[in-house]
Amino acid sequence: MLHDPVAELAAMAALPLERAGAMPVSIYTSPEFLALEQSRIFARSWLCAGRADALKAPGDYLTLDISGEPVIVLRDAKGALRAMSNVCRHRMSVLLEGRGHVAAITCPYHAWTYALDGSLRGAPAMELNESFCKQDVALPGIRCVDWQGWIMVTLDPDLPEPAELHADVDKLVGYLDMGSYTETFREEHRWNTNWKILAENFMESYHLPMCHRGTIGGASRLSEMVCPEGFSTFNYHHILKDDSVPLALAHPSNTALTGEERRRTWLLSIYPSLLITLTPGYFWYLSLMPDGTDHVKILYGGGLSPDYMADPEAPKHFAALKGLLDHVNDEDRGCTERVWRGMQSRFAVPGALSHLERPNYEFARWISRMIAVE
Template sequence: MVAMREMTEPKDLFDPRHYTRVRRPFHSAETLPPWCYTSERWYEREKETIFKKYWNCLGHESRVPEPGSYFTQTFCDVPLIVVRGQDKVVRAFVNSCTHRGSIMMEGEGSCNHIKCPYHAWAFSLEGELVGTPMFEESEHFRKADHGLAQIRAEVWNGLIFINFDPSAQAMTDYLGDLTDRVAPWKAGEMVCVARREFPVKSNWKFYAENWSDGYHVPFVHQTTLNKKRVSKRDFHDPSVHIGNYLMHYTYFSGSRGTPEGQKKFPELDLPKELKIGTFFPYVHANAMVGFAIDLVSCTEIIPEGPGACRLFTSTMVPKATAELPEFQETLELYLKYSDIVRDEDVIAAERQQRGAESAYAKPGCFTPQDKLVHDYDLWILDRVIGNSGP
């Protein structure tokens, strides 16, 4: 009989002593305890120490293509409006009227100003209060004091990132050398040709860890990715790759966007040394980016509780590629194949979640092929628990 190891969530959940085995060198380390993927308290701590402190991707800037374009989204329980101003700058605001707190905008669309449906207070696209019907300024009330709460927003390589922490590093400083490393792809000049949504019944970390796990490919992707021979993988080295990201580079010939024998997009104008595989950075806290020889993709993970998350994937190509006569037909081949691969990963993450919720669940171990998962888990611990050790 199998002896059950009690892995009930401890009362002193954030005591560093519970995580000393995770901090060992990867060849003798344990994975995060199962409660890190199932605990409501742990998840709430992640929201405060990770998602509200670091940069989070909300997709491609084509979601707000013109001045006045906007979309609304809730991220970690905070309702947001993302809008492009008349000055073409992308901004993010808390979607809550500064009068009585009402949600102001829903869905997506275009507007000349942001207007609250409750008392018709109106705000400029830059967040300034400009209209208060039947209520005039006085010594007790100045419109300038009641603008919308603004969340920091920056566009990097065509992708919108937000940060709830007003004292956080600027995006370029935060990313360190990553901007220079991916400059040859010229992703900021690309067009977004597809954005798709995928619900996942697992903790967000299971899917995030999977991004950096090379060990699962021969087994989870037996009939898809594994059919393309990978000669080697380079993994993140913090002494070489400086910035708030983890990466691996997968070496293979040609494109992995569709199966062999199917029509593919033209190769990008890249240096020879970057046309031998795909560069896969994971940008903390929630962006999985793939820089391939024929396109760039980004999947953002939106956490929705301890046992659920949602994925949004944007696909970007040069404008010249999007204008090719058979582009749409070829794109459909890429998307169909991508769906198959993603479904395989989703199934794997959901199986992990079900296993973690078992009373018999216990920490596992790492192999050389998933060493980067250990690095990722240490990054999580340093934010949630602190990096001072026991």
């Protein structure tokens, strides 16, 4: 039987939450649908390249690919955050790889050299070409902003700023000032699952008691989980944590937070693929990029709130946090890779959603809307 993933998804998204099911299998397994996601979602959205404090000094850089487009993000000579094409203007070699520090960007192929603002500074043995003018050559700029401490990049020249698109994020969690949190680790991983499976896994805490029974599952109760209606550009839910994970609670010295604010954990899913857990004591995040239907590239990072960073026991807090999060991530990897394997079955059929999976329902509806716009 031939399937039309776009039509199948639209049919599911048209149902009310009370009758909704999980997304059709073809939404995850179809290469044609992934191509639509790349062109209509990832090429048209603000994507997260990590935390702004990962690039501290002029010349610090990182690289990423957006829908097949190689991109450099760096601190320029004036300390401003800047993004530009990572493709040489001579013979089109990729310029930089990974992360690092440079005084200038030098092409590894023919040594054309660019300043940190993207202008061409040097081009060996070009003096005999009468059509060549160094001043006319520069790496194309790409939109890049610091939003709440996050490096946000887009290929879309007309997309509204993140501060406008996600204004309701600040209304929800502005009292925690996530821009003031400090990143203490940043890693890159690749898992054998579809990017949406991992995104959906983050969006619901229905799986916590079982999937995370060895770590954080016991600190959360299904009866206390709240999954409100989300917004047009993100969904969220929140959990009240007990003291079994002390770092999730406000620091004892913090007198600004009161009542349930001191133990509320927020889970924010900024579409399409920035997933943030924010607590009074720490944050951690995943930023996802599809790598085929069967793999996802993961930027995984986290850190501490100002109160815990100022604590003399900060290194101890960091070590405890990192150990916990790594274990949680290992559990999530097992769960999400099993879902991908299960989707290969001839008997794989999406089931009905729990009320605790409302964010997944809203995510599916958002994907359906985005894919429909040519």
